[in-house]
Amino acid sequence: VADKDEAQGLKNIRDFLKVRTGYDVFPLSFRLIVLDTDLLINKSLNIMIQNSIVSAPLWDSHTSRFAGLLTATDYMNVIQYYCQFPEEMSKLDQFRLSSLRDIEKAIGAVPIETISVNPLLPLYDACKGMLKTRARRIPLVDKDDETGREWVVSVITQYRILKFIAVNNEHNTVLLKRTVRELNLGTYTNVATAQMTSPVLDVIQMMVHRNISCVPIIDKDNRLLNVFEAVDIIPCIKGGVYEELAGSVGDALLRRPEDSPGIYTCSEHDRLGAIFDTVRKSRVHRLVVVDDENKLKGIVSLSDILAYVLLSPVD
Ligand code: ADP
Numbered sequence: 001v002a003d004k005d006e007a008q009g010l011k012n013i014r015d016f017l018k019v020r021t022g023y024d025v026f027p028l029s030f031r032l033i034v035l036d037t038d039l040l041i042n043k044s045l046n047i048m049i050q051n052s053i054v055s056a057p058l059w060d061s062h063t064s065r066f067a068g069l070l071t072a073t074d075y076m077n078v079i080q081y082y083c084q085f086p087e088e089m090s091k092l093d094q095f096r097l098s099s100l101r102d103i104e105k106a107i108g109a110v111p112i113e114t115i116s117v118n119p120l121l122p123l124y125d126a127c128k129g130m131l132k133t134r135a136r137r138i139p140l141v142d143k144d145d146e147t148g149r150e151w152v153v154s155v156i157t158q159y160r161i162l163k164f165i166a167v168n169n170e171h172n173t174v175l176l177k178r179t180v181r182e183l184n185l186g187t188y189t190n191v192a193t194a195q196m197t198s199p200v201l202d203v204i205q206m207m208v209h210r211n212i213s214c215v216p217i218i219d220k221d222n223r224l225l226n227v228f229e230a231v232d233i234i235p236c237i238k239g240g241v242y243e244e245l246a247g248s249v250g251d252a253l254l255r256r257p258e259d260s261p262g263i264y265t266c267s268e269h270d271r272l273g274a275i276f277d278t279v280r281k282s283r284v285h286r287l288v289v290v291d292d293e294n295k296l297k298g299i300v301s302l303s304d305i306l307a308y309v310l311l312s313p314v315d
Contacts, residue, residue: 007314009175013165014124014310016172022119022126022140025156025164032154034059037067037098041078042240044070044097049238052257054231057139057152058097066141066152067098068114072213072230074100075237079245080107080208083201093240109208110134116141119153124310127161131307134211158302159285165309166280173276180275181268185308186289186300193218193296196225196250200236203228203249214299216288217249222295224288226253227263265290268297275305 035044035056048054060067081103082089095103104111113133117126119140130138140153166173180186193216194203203215207230217226228249235255236244244252261283266275268289278284289298 003178005175006178009172010309010312010314012172012175013169016165016169017124017127017310018122020123020164021121022117022123022153022156025123025160026154030154032057032152034152035070035097036061037096039097040093041095041097041099042093045075045234045238045240048234052259054234055137055155057155059152060098064149066116066139066150068101069137069139069155070097070100071137072233073112073208074104075233076204076208076230077103077107077109079201079204079233079237079242080109082242083205089242092242107208110211114139118142123156123161123164126156127306127310130158131303131310136213136303158306159283162276162279162302162305166276169276170280173273173280176272176276179269179271180266180289180300183272183308185272186287186298186304188289188298191216191296191298194228194249195219196248196253198249200228200233200245200247200249200252204233204245213301214286216296216299217253218296224263224265224290224294224296227286227288228253229285232256261285263288265294266300267291272305272308275300279305 033051033053033056035058037058037060055069055071058067058070084107112135115129115133115135116139117129119142126138137155137157139155141150142153143150192206192210192212196217206215213230215228216224217228219225232252236252264278264284264287266287266289286302287300289300291297
């Protein structure tokens with residue numbers, strides 16, 4: 001980082017994260033839905049939909065231990081499994097959450113390492129841990145002093161961390177004046193895209209194989225129309241009816257819940273500080289970089305932003 005202000009802003013944000021803990025990120029009161037690994041996969045879907053959640057910590061009640069996180073990626077793996085082993089389709093409603101790791105192995109997916117951190121540790125360390133693994137969320141697991149038993153306090157996501165930074169560091173984020181292009185922030189080559197008429201299954205396979213959580217949907221002139229996100233599959237397989245996956249991306253996007261946050265775009269000339277303003281005000285999970293004609297240029301994911309803020313050299 002050449003610019004002095006920019007370096008100072010980044011340093012201040014890092015110092016901020018070093019003196020805050022996992023506990024600081026949470027409101028005084030919040031709910032956490034933890035699912036038992038004996039639960040049927042299909043039932044877990046309904047619970048996610050009814051509670052408007054897209055991930056949940058898993059609990060193994062046989063060992064009384066935390067057993068990882070359930071996310072949209074797991075459902076994508078299940079779908080991929082049936083594409084590879086259609087003869088297994090009849091067993092669909094018998095699979096439990098405890099089978100997810102076997103499904104992952106069967107399709108040859110690289111398992112997402114679940115690192116958990118103690119909520120009393122500095123947030124800075126939790127973030128670095130998250131960036132080192134492919135994890136997009138980190139469970140905060142504490143130990144009860146008296147019984148020595150583990151319990152899951154909550155889960156922090158990249159989204160929550162960036163929001164927490166944005167809300168508490170307005171004076172620092174204004175210092176981040178370099179643009180998306182100057183920072184080379186995000187991905188601009190070989191961007192995975194699809195069209196409204198593409199089959200949902202193709203898009204899911206693309207996300208599983210490339211290990212990405214979204215695919216921009218463009219028209220024939222490369223204009224951005226929408227973004228298909230990993231979480232968009234959940235309403236498609238509601239009730240365990242996988243037939244709907246035969247449909248197009250356009251049909252699948254119609255099933256989005258009404259309160260879904262929508263898509264956010266930015267230009268290559270936007271400053272990182274301006275992106276933090278958007279994060280402060282809105283439910284942003286990624287930004288699609290477009291030009292003046294709304295043509296797709298690239299993607300800036302939350303992990304791209306977090307990696308720059310935490311890992312770029314400042315001296
Ligand atoms: P996150 O890690 O924040 O959940 P992603 O999994 O979508 O976000 O992104 C992981 C990496 O892949 C990022 O560096 C991002 O720029 C890149 N990426 C995201 N979507 C695509 C895509 N459709 N095509 C190519 N690269 C992508």
